[in-house]
Amino acid sequence: MEELMNQVKSFLGSKAQNIFKKGPAAIEITVKEGVDAQKLAEDLKQHIVALISEDTIAMISLVDHRGMPVDHFSLNQ
Numbered sequence: 001m002e003e004l005m006n007q008v009k010s011f012l013g014s015k016a017q018n019i020f021k022k023g024p025a026a027i028e029i030t031v032k033e034g035v036d037a038q039k040l041a042e043d044l045k046q047h048i049v050a051l052i053s054e055d056t057i058a059m060i061s062l063v064d065h066r067g068m069p070v071d072h073f074s075l076n077q
Helices: 002-015 037-051
Strands: 016-023 026-031 058-063 069-075
Touching (some): 002 016, 002 037, 026 037, 037 058, 037 069
Parallel strands (some): 026 058
Antiparallel strands (some): 016 026, 058 069
16 A cells, blocks of 8 residues: 555655545545646546556545545556
């Protein structure tokens, strides 16, 4: 899970306010104010397979800077 978090941090750069482990196989990403959270979620979905191992199982949730859900998706379904 730490490797996944590090890869996501690297991809998102300064667009993420916080990335934390939400459960054994789940992370939550808080998007910084002023960043288009929906577009960021779409970009991450499109590029995640290039960032991680194909056998990684995890749930990724994105919330805006107010903590409101933006999107979530699972890896390796």
